[in-house]
Amino acid sequence: MTTKHDNEFILTCDAIKNICYIDNSEVASSGQPYDTPPTISNEGNGRWKIIFTCGRHKTESVANSFKSTVGNTKYAMVTASSGDNTPKELNFYFGLSLSLKLPNGSLLDTLPIYLGQGSSGSTNNWWLGARALVNTSKTYLLATQSGQIAWRAKVSMSNNSMSLSPESPNTPSSIELLDVWGEGRIVEGDIITGFDNALNLNKYTQKISNGPNKNQPIPQQVMVFDYDYPQFPVSDGAVQFVTLMGAPMTTVTAQEIVRVLNPNTGVVILYDLSASDIETFEKNKGKLVYKPNEVLGIPFNEITIPNPRIYGISGVTDKIEDHDEL
Numbered sequence: 001m002t003t004k005h006d007n008e009f010i011l012t013c014d015a016i017k018n019i020c021y022i023d024n025s026e027v028a029s030s031g032q033p034y035d036t037p038p039t040i041s042n043e044g045n046g047r048w049k050i051i052f053t054c055g056r057h058k059t060e061s062v063a064n065s066f067k068s069t070v071g072n073t074k075y076a077m078v079t080a081s082s083g084d085n086t087p088k089e090l091n092f093y094f095g096l097s098l099s100l101k102l103p104n105g106s107l108l109d110t111l112p113i114y115l116g117q118g119s120s121g122s123t124n125n126w127w128l129g130a131r132a133l134v135n136t137s138k139t140y141l142l143a144t145q146s147g148q149i150a151w152r153a154k155v156s157m158s159n160n161s162m163s164l165s166p167e168s169p170n171t172p173s174s175i176e177l178l179d180v181w182g183e184g185r186i187v188e189g190d191i192i193t194g195f196d197n198a199l200n201l202n203k204y205t206q207k208i209s210n211g212p213n214k215n216q217p218i219p220q221q222v223m224v225f226d227y228d229y230p231q232f233p234v235s236d237g238a239v240q241f242v243t244l245m246g247a248p249m250t251t252v253t254a255q256e257i258v259r260v261l262n263p264n265t266g267v268v269i270l271y272d273l274s275a276s277d278i279e280t281f282e283k284n285k286g287k288l289v290y291k292p293n294e295v296l297g298i299p300f301n302e303i304t305i306p307n308p309r310i311y312g313i314s315g316v317t318d319k320i321e322d323h324d325e326l
Contacts, residue, residue: 013164025095070129073217
């Protein structure tokens with residue numbers, strides 16, 4: 001007889017006001033019994049206990065469904081103990097809706113997350129997945145207010161628990177190259193766009209649009225929630241090089257590019273912008289100046305999109321010679 005187990009998961013975060021089960025979100029391996037909804041208990045001091053009663057038999061089909069639900073990229077899921085970037089097999093998964101509040105008491109937009117259980121060796125381990133998860137060198141969960149990123153929490157996972165530690169929504173790390181609306185390196189015939197080692201800032205739903213990896217997840221993706229009014233999850237002055245290739249330039253995009261750029265030595269390279277997009281950037285470029293006489297080195301000169309425009313700090317010799325490491 002197949003046995004049901006009480007599968008317990010602990011979620012800790014002071015910012016959580018309430019947790020609700022997402023109706024009909026559960027997926028379990030074929031033939032396994034389960035009870036819905038899971039039991040959700042507020043134990044106080046930001047500690048929540050979730051119990052999902054279900055049989056334990058892991059299958060590839062459940063893992064594939066989990067990955068598809070959260071965005072099918074390793075940057076949208078995380079676990080504590082596994083050698084895999086994404087789960088190969090899972091017993092089950094289900095969705096939760098988090099209600100979060102800021103320190104001033106205002107509420108954030110509802111945040112959906114998904115919890116899945118698999119195993120590593122003889123130990124059951126849980127996976128967190130969310131389209132608002134940014135799992136690169138550090139793992140952060142993002143939340144919005146009125147559609148704009150307003151909250152970020154560092155994620156710490158164990159086999160059966162997770163803690164969220166809210167921080168400023170700006171990423172504290174230093175970034176060498178941020179490609180705005182980038183999709184990674186794409187080589188298609190004689191056309192070359194993107195970079196191998198850039199962080200690619202793009203909407204969380206966006207996939208690679210061209211080339212041999214079309215419709216695959218964007219590598220090294222830094223997620224935002226909106227094209228017209230993006231809020232970059234990057235700290236002020238953290239980026240040395242910002243690029244943008246043939247994409248529309250909104251006022252907010254221009255302002256965010258200038259905000260995250262290193263104010264002393266930063267360089268912006270814009271490829272093939274329309275006259276109106278150039279005008280938008282010019283109106284919001286702050287102290288940056290256009291440098292038409294600068295010469296691009298590797299990897300920037302490998303891009304086949306024409307008409308690059310280079311902006312930098314007046315009186316500063318821009319370090320845009322060859323950057324083989326990029």
